[in-house]
Amino acid sequence: MIQTTVFQLDEYGPWTVTPSPRAEMDLQVLQSRLYADIAAFVGEREGYAFYTRGDNIIGITNGLDSADHERLQASLRNRYPVSVSVGIGSGETPRTAVAAASAELRTAGSAQDETRTDVCRGDTLDKTGTVHVGHFDIESATERFTDRLGAFETYTAIHRWYGTLARHLYQEYDALSFFVGGDNVVAICPDLDEQAYRDVITHVTEIDGIPFRVGVGTGRTAHKAGMAAKHALERGRERNRSVVMTEPTQTANL
């Protein structure tokens, strides 16, 4: 079972243009810092949080209970000009979990409903779940892109590759993939075997023509699974292998 959280800024769209449009860089600074605070809080509890749309942030929150979420919410309310509503949901797959979390928020009201502020809804897992992380990156991305193409072309090429990868993983495997900077994608996955990851790489490479690798890790929290995945990816780079799975025994006492 995986637990996810959707952090949704309350009435944020209207706020950005009231009484008149606010400076774009002020909004970018606000969004980045608010995200950083959520990422730090969730990260310290071994969860993950991803920026996605900035006004909707998706967290993998196994290990965080409702009191943790409410503490974060109260702290943000004390330090920002906007408030944040929280929907928590769990499921057998990352896809069903985030759907449940999203449904909690929708049940509470519209994202632009003036009366829906600072909501915290949904149940957290009683037991420890299990998180599977696939950490993907592009082979020789610096030589292939950064040192060869312009900064914008590199960005759009990697962005396109990420989009193809994310949609495929979501539609075929119920996984949630997030671009985390550079040429790195972190996917929160169900329990997939090595062949599934090989199939993903084959399928996506056929579409975009970009060779890439994945390291896979498993753990009781996103952090533990993610660290195992990073180590696996390092081994893949060293040994020139496109898929490296962490052995369950290696993660047992993480």
Added chain:
Amino acid sequence: MIQTTVFQLDEYGPWTVTPSPRAEMDLQVLQSRLYADIAAFVGEREGYAFYTRGDNIIGITNGLDSADHERLQASLRNRYPVSVSVGIGSGETPRTAVAAASAELRTAGSAQDETRTDVCRGDTLDKTGTVHVGHFDIESATERFTDRLGAFETYTAIHRWYGTLARHLYQEYDALSFFVGGDNVVAICPDLDEQAYRDVITHVTEIDGIPFRVGVGTGRTAHKAGMAAKHALERGRERNRSVVMTEPTQTANL
């Protein structure tokens, strides 16, 4: 003429895994805050900066001279565990400008070259240039997506729409488009007329089926052009028009 800057973290990829992989949320917090500092600095001087890949940040920097860039660089070096190299480039279109900025960095060395740190290369514009901004957003995005679909599906749908829009604007018009959160895209454009924007909307809507609007503004800096574009977009929402151009006279004394 438009002036752009590429901010590139030096040897960042290797740093993230030395001596062993660093916690993902620490990296996300670091990247978000470093971006926020660049966005604040550039924004206070009426420029724009966009996160893109996090380790490569693209700025629209009309009005910032080399001393400004070096001051920012020195300040980041004093406050972060990583350093930033800077390439500045100008051009007739946003596309050629960012290509020139990228070329300055490449000439200085690879992004993973140990001896290339803290470089600041490229010439700034002597004269004030002109910036054109198209601010796009989706019609009724909250009702259409946020309040109806799950948070991840909304994200990927908007992400896909942004990708289509960005590639089309780049390939056909030499424009640089950036997702700025929610359902908003800011495009730095050449001087395009209303029909061009109509064509863009028609073309992209045919592909992705998502109706959207644009407000267009012009100014001596990204901030001035962007604020005019935001006001134009507001008028488009009120009057239900898909393209609103700001009259040049309206921006004259901004």
Added chain:
Amino acid sequence: MIQTTVFQLDEYGPWTVTPSPRAEMDLQVLQSRLYADIAAFVGEREGYAFYTRGDNIIGITNGLDSADHERLQASLRNRYPVSVSVGIGSGETPRTAVAAASAELRTAGSAQDETRTDVCRGDTLDKTGTVHVGHFDIESATERFTDRLGAFETYTAIHRWYGTLARHLYQEYDALSFFVGGDNVVAICPDLDEQAYRDVITHVTEIDGIPFRVGVGTGRTAHKAGMAAKHALERGRERNRSVVMTEPTQTANL
């Protein structure tokens, strides 16, 4: 029993002038943000942290174990150009606790010892302790100072009052007092009765001539005790009483 932590930047003095003196505002921004990160981390776990000298930060850390401290340390190391050593110490009084925490650091080496970096020493409390907080503020400070004197004179007057109060509470009662902005002082105290607080106010008012109040709270953590103290102080303002103690029963289920 109270648990305290001293966070000490490693070799910070030499770093600020190597290879040549760094810009003062860069240092101030660095110190403020690093402190804010420590305060947020400790605060989310119901502890308190106080800026004091900026390169030495004192925490009241009942409820935080060694793993928490090490997680914070690792996170700071990943995001700042400086590292932080940690000494943890407990005692019957705040004074003896911070002395023990400081001794742990000194045993590990000098603050400017090149080989002493990232140390984490000292034992955390097995059991929940009890924290007593006295929250002091000046009667009618805005009318008396802010709206009457210049900003610097107000600052030095309040600073002097704080110094007198802090030294008296430390020497006579083993309490640790910290200025927390405006005209507010938070003191971490042993278990003192109402008469002791009355004596403190009488003594300090005789020296500096500034009338002030205190609200006193008790709890298992600094946060719980501090919130009770704040509520008590509010009651003191409403009822014009200079000392308000929270009844133990009122804090029982905080």
Added chain:
Amino acid sequence: MIQTTVFQLDEYGPWTVTPSPRAEMDLQVLQSRLYADIAAFVGEREGYAFYTRGDNIIGITNGLDSADHERLQASLRNRYPVSVSVGIGSGETPRTAVAAASAELRTAGSAQDETRTDVCRGDTLDKTGTVHVGHFDIESATERFTDRLGAFETYTAIHRWYGTLARHLYQEYDALSFFVGGDNVVAICPDLDEQAYRDVITHVTEIDGIPFRVGVGTGRTAHKAGMAAKHALERGRERNRSVVMTEPTQTANL
């Protein structure tokens, strides 16, 4: 002539207890970050800003005009739950300048006046002024205090020394002194000669018994004067001299 700015949070005291007292660490994080943003903004324009009371921040702002102040104000309003009023004042001495800045704020209304928000009052200097900075630190502070006494005793000893030094410099020389962390004090001074600094050291050492040094610098901005002072202090450490003045010619082309 020196130009100073008082940044005063509007109605901050009442806000911190409305509707009920807010968590102390949330307030500390808010205050530290807001200060850091002001320090970064002012610092990038070669000014200085000092935390002092947190809700009242004093800046040395030679080189910043009204538009700069208003830009900072607007940016803070977009990113924080509190707003900031600004008083700007100039004078022949730092003391008269900050008195003038404070008077501008008081004329606009009380710090707790509900109708006084986001004020920006006062005139900026037309011409470049001259700033004199004395950078003080304690001889062998690490050996004398940090490595010998506990963290709290060290803090209060240095705090007391700073208080004595600041009051003496203010009363006798119209200088504004600020504790900037560690054992460092930055004083914004009139044009004093070497003998005056020697007298200050003699006087304060007699009271507190702590030996200390000063480096003095002059420049058109606080940053330029402060950097010259830091370099002078370094020379004083190397040559074991208690007062080192930077020769005017040395700062001419800074």
